[in-house]
Amino acid sequence: MQIGAIEAGGTKFICGIGNEKGEIKDQISFPTEEPERTLEQALEYFRDKSVEAIGIGSFGPINLDHFSPGYGHVTTTPKPGWTGFDFIGYIKRAYPVPIGFDTDVNAAVFGEAKWGAAKGLDSCVYYTIGTGVGVGVYTEGKLVHGLVHPEGGHVMIRRHSEDSFGGLCPYHGDCLEGMASGPAIEKRWGVKGSELPGDHKAWEMEAYYLAQAISGVILLLSPKKVILGGGVMHQKQLFPLIRKGVAHNLNGYVASPAILDDIDHYIVPPALGDNAGLCGALALGIEAAGQ
């Protein structure tokens, strides 16, 4: 079985080919430009690959309502040309195969649930902390969509007592994304996070915010694994700080050994590393092929 996978990110497209075991056999990447220009490169890549299905994990917001005429379209985005673009339709005209389509973070959480850090579990959440903060939710063996799709990067959080930064989110100011995204770190401290030393105050503050959001998701959904990826999480010193913050916030209330005794294996990086998104798109393609 040969399945196509597209990780459609806001700045970069990755296209690949894989099989039903989650093995990516080949991949390329190119910058995200205007939709036709970008997708022509994707179509060209799949030209000689005989794909039986294609899975797409896309930046958003996107329309995932199967009963809507706009299903498979990008909805509103500042990205030139993409607002209202019929993503699935464009692919389908060239390759009339089954197409799986979901958000980039839902793809990533799906990949991790199938082959990664949450393999064999029926629930997990995936945070990507980078240019923005995104959350994919997998629970009771299903990806969560609901009315639109999860946008858990925008939850309200309590301010750190020493933080006077106003927040960057154009909608909510000092929501999680506004305070804890990569650009927020850069704006607050005047340099990129990657240039700050590992013991800088910035990381304690970052962990404080992420631990709050993660504590909230644990209380609300009781996920069996919490997976943290994205550029900011390349700062590995964040993991112990976040685990400590979550344990402090929950204060023993969620009485599960996974949290009380083994939090080091409960809040973890993606096992698929930076391939979580592409593997997830592959998983979406496999699922579409089976339907």
Place this chain on the structure above:
Amino acid sequence: MQIGAIEAGGTKFICGIGNEKGEIKDQISFPTEEPERTLEQALEYFRDKSVEAIGIGSFGPINLDHFSPGYGHVTTTPKPGWTGFDFIGYIKRAYPVPIGFDTDVNAAVFGEAKWGAAKGLDSCVYYTIGTGVGVGVYTEGKLVHGLVHPEGGHVMIRRHSEDSFGGLCPYHGDCLEGMASGPAIEKRWGVKGSELPGDHKAWEMEAYYLAQAISGVILLLSPKKVILGGGVMHQKQLFPLIRKGVAHNLNGYVASPAILDDIDHYIVPPALGDNAGLCGALALGIEAAGQ
């Protein structure tokens, strides 16, 4: 089909009989005392009813892990005699029929999804705001359990700028339950909420806290309906205040007409009223009968 239903609350047990249409034909209630004493009354009630299955929505925390030897037990509770009590086992020895078992709030959300305010929808959340704050989550057509079960009443919230009350939660102090439960209202203002006038400052503050939590759940799960029940929500003036707070918090970000244009039908009281819990227990019994 004759199905038994038990709404096992912390202060009151309600037992009833119903059918697969969600019609409750008969019910009784009695105070929650020590487990044997309480359950003997339930068993006596079902004695001549020829039930084919029994559904139970129980106060918690309870063990819902089917793979655990403690499945169906109450775990740890200050309630005398209930810690470690084998709830399902006790019922099953008297009535060896299929038994559905879940939290009281999951039962309520399930009842509302089957026959109430979220009928026909595949996702909704149910908050009960009373002695405590509980949350039941139904998403992609399934009740959410995860590692333990949702305990979304304990999420962290931002303090209202005029609120100096310390919060009542023994675990988290000023979490949602600590600040917005019925006892928190009574402690903060010195009188029961039901004795405060409808335009008292207390309700603006209460709505402020609930709107925060609800905004968070909308961002994280994008539920198709938000249902608010429990004693505190008998204060109907809270609904418009909460809707306004949620719209303010989201600030147009979740671009769904259900929220942007029709929030009055999106954040609603339970359609089953105070019967949501018992109807939900009935739904759990029906589901168990079908398995």
